[in-house]
Amino acid sequence: MFDLEDWLTLLRDWRYFAEGLGQTVKASGLALLLALGIGVVVGVLSVAPWRPVRGLTRVYVEFFQNTPLVVHAFFLYYGLPHLGISLPVLAVGVLALGVYTGAYISEVIRAGIQSIHRGQLEAAYSQGFTYLQAMRYIILPQAFRVVMPPLTNQMVNLIKNSAVLAMIAGDELMYRADGWSSYNFLYRQAYTAVALLYLCLTLPLATVARRLEQRLLGRESREVPL
Amino acid sequence: MIRFEAVNKYFGNLHVLKDINLTIGAGEKVVVIGPSGSGKSTLIRCINQLERVSSGRIWVNGVEVTAPGVPLHKVRQEIGMVFQHFHLYPHKTVLENITLAPIKVKGIPRDEAEEIAMYYLRRVGLAAKAHAYPSQLSGGQQQRVAIARALAMKPKVMLFDEPTSALDPEMIGEVLDVMVDVARDGMTMVVVTHEMGFARQVADRVVFMDEGRILEEAPPDQFFDNPREERARAFLSKILKH
Amino acid sequence: MRGWVRSVVAGVLALGVAVLAGCGSAAEPASGGEGGGSGEQPAQVSKLEEIKRRGYLIVGVKADVPGFGYLNPETNMYEGYEIDLAKKIAEEIFKVPGQVKFEPVTAKTRIGLLQSGQIDMIIATVTVTEQRKQEVDFSPVYYTDGIQLLVKKDSGITGLKDLDGKTIGVAQGATTRARLEEKAKELGVTPKFAEFPDYPSILAALQAGRVDAFSVDGAILKGYQMQDPSTVILPEKYSEEPYAIATRQGDDDLRDLVAQVITRMQESGELQKLQEKWGLTGQ
Numbered sequence: 001m002f003d004l005e006d007w008l009t010l011l012r013d014w015r016y017f018a019e020g021l022g023q024t025v026k027a028s029g030l031a032l033l034l035a036l037g038i039g040v041v042v043g044v045l046s047v048a049p050w051r052p053v054r055g056l057t058r059v060y061v062e063f064f065q066n067t068p069l070v071v072h073a074f075f076l077y078y079g080l081p082h083l084g085i086s087l088p089v090l091a092v093g094v095l096a097l098g099v100y101t102g103a104y105i106s107e108v109i110r111a112g113i114q115s116i117h118r119g120q121l122e123a124a125y126s127q128g129f130t131y132l133q134a135m136r137y138i139i140l141p142q143a144f145r146v147v148m149p150p151l152t153n154q155m156v157n158l159i160k161n162s163a164v165l166a167m168i169a170g171d172e173l174m175y176r177a178d179g180w181s182s183y184n185f186l187y188r189q190a191y192t193a194v195a196l197l198y199l200c201l202t203l204p205l206a207t208v209a210r211r212l213e214q215r216l217l218g219r220e221s222r223e224v225p226l
Numbered sequence: 227m228i229r230f231e232a233v234n235k236y237f238g239n240l241h242v243l244k245d246i247n248l249t250i251g252a253g254e255k256v257v258v259i260g261p262s263g264s265g266k267s268t269l270i271r272c273i274n275q276l277e278r279v280s281s282g283r284i285w286v287n288g289v290e291v292t293a294p295g296v297p298l299h300k301v302r303q304e305i306g307m308v309f310q311h312f313h314l315y316p317h318k319t320v321l322e323n324i325t326l327a328p329i330k331v332k333g334i335p336r337d338e339a340e341e342i343a344m345y346y347l348r349r350v351g352l353a354a355k356a357h358a359y360p361s362q363l364s365g366g367q368q369q370r371v372a373i374a375r376a377l378a379m380k381p382k383v384m385l386f387d388e389p390t391s392a393l394d395p396e397m398i399g400e401v402l403d404v405m406v407d408v409a410r411d412g413m414t415m416v417v418v419t420h421e422m423g424f425a426r427q428v429a430d431r432v433v434f435m436d437e438g439r440i441l442e443e444a445p446p447d448q449f450f451d452n453p454r455e456e457r458a459r460a461f462l463s464k465i466l467k468h
Numbered sequence: 469m470r471g472w473v474r475s476v477v478a479g480v481l482a483l484g485v486a487v488l489a490g491c492g493s494a495a496e497p498a499s500g501g502e503g504g505g506s507g508e509q510p511a512q513v514s515k516l517e518e519i520k521r522r523g524y525l526i527v528g529v530k531a532d533v534p535g536f537g538y539l540n541p542e543t544n545m546y547e548g549y550e551i552d553l554a555k556k557i558a559e560e561i562f563k564v565p566g567q568v569k570f571e572p573v574t575a576k577t578r579i580g581l582l583q584s585g586q587i588d589m590i591i592a593t594v595t596v597t598e599q600r601k602q603e604v605d606f607s608p609v610y611y612t613d614g615i616q617l618l619v620k621k622d623s624g625i626t627g628l629k630d631l632d633g634k635t636i637g638v639a640q641g642a643t644t645r646a647r648l649e650e651k652a653k654e655l656g657v658t659p660k661f662a663e664f665p666d667y668p669s670i671l672a673a674l675q676a677g678r679v680d681a682f683s684v685d686g687a688i689l690k691g692y693q694m695q696d697p698s699t700v701i702l703p704e705k706y707s708e709e710p711y712a713i714a715t716r717q718g719d720d721d722l723r724d725l726v727a728q729v730i731t732r733m734q735e736s737g738e739l740q741k742l743q744e745k746w747g748l749t750g751q
Contacts, residue, residue, distance in 0.1 A: 127326075128303035128327060142316065181641065183645075184600075185579050186603075
């Protein structure tokens, strides 16, 4: 299955793909920061002792987990300008990806918090920590160890989902591949190359996730013995 | 110092505290005993509001902790608590376990907090373990660190919720010794325990609970030698047989 | 080169069939032909023969380009210049009208569908380029269009020269971008480009102010200009876009038949008449 000439055409245009890869990294990186920020805040609030706040986090999570990412992206890209708000396409991408993935990450964080023994929170309370202080100094540091593997999986998902930006002229890897391949009629080459490039980004992350998981399983529980 | 006034507590339909009235003076040591499920733990957890009451009022150090809008995190800084299962912070060293709250909650400088921590670690006999992690300590050692952690906040009251129940028998003594030492300092203490020897030695008063009610309050000698209540007699005969 | 690959695949398939069939039927020629759909097994029939056996021609057409290939939502029928061409070719093959099936394609899907044999040919505003000639066979040109710009009436834009630093929306994979870049260079301006998977998306982007101009071949723009009367097509043309019918490499008999039909219609003036019928002349 090797068509040397066509692959050479691809290699000749490597710069075009490299630029797309750069944009994918940029958009994913910024979106990841946003998603982590949202995820931690919403995750912490979703188990907070304040019912209305918990309700709001539920609405956020259910809305973004149960509606397609491409709808959010299209709304921001095509819809918002009609309300007078025209965000640059990179901002649209970062916002859509970040807010969407943030919903998933907040659920991961919530599960992590809930996996920590309730006694930890009570011990913190008994010493005079407020809820947010207890989260920050006592619960979250412990929860993070537990959630690293699923968190890394969400990072991988975010990178893969960034391909949605191709549909709104996001100028990232998938977009470049779409344009290049249909211009040159070389689909097999373009999408093979793109798949490999995505793997270069995601595989290291997935490997890290697996290692962390093994380490977590290997380590004796540090929770209070009982 | 601590006052319960007509306190009731329900878990759903379960009535776990029934019309509790109790006053504990400054410096007093009160041991709460009773069969399991009698509401002892719930009672002690109401003092620092880890459990909210269903009705009635509680004052601690002159503050009505059951009033709405009370800044509980402030109130709790003056109420130390020791739990059955220690609940040390597993990701922190022994020293950090003790200094964390003084630094973050009270705003004490790190050096000073560490000095205080080392003082209490010496008192519980674990200065050498300052840089160990909780998982590297025995149960008895962990509980002694937990006591040091509570004391380092310089509380006015110490609550002990079955502090030796989760320990192997050979470790119970070392923890009780530390508690006796704390008592000698004049600390106000409320202790839920099955250790009758400790109660006799330290308590000013024994409170006997059954089915959510306080059935009898008496000095330990009087209570152990001549309990008034039939149910208290039955309970004592059961546990003293062992 | 592609044919070579396919031969290898076909050979492997044939070998597999032979092994499965066992010794008893070793004398039989490989029988995977009809179902496998993979090109050139030794006993395989020609493309034209395959179409005749099937009883109808399958043509990849546009569904969203009024005047060329358009699925009329009122009649639910395909109509346009390219649809008429497809009907002519089918009639040439079967000698009776109506033996044709239309498969809607986009710039992105059309080549894949052709290569895999799911459609017999593409008549869908395909511009001939040298690179593309290596991948498919082209018929003689049946229409020459030119790239134009669709802009909002109130934008004040009168041509490519006004688009320095502005964004032009084009279709993904279309030749439009490369042609405009050349022209822009000559004019000394550097517009930005945004590529979209389909034409309605570009119109939406224009309406949302995401792009300042929508550029594609003039004939295609016409349909979109009619959809949004607040827009206008600028008269200037920036390229020659020769449209031709694409067939799969190796389907030589089909390619030759299509070439014959187009050449004959060109000479007889029939092409011209069809273009007039669909309002594609006088530009």
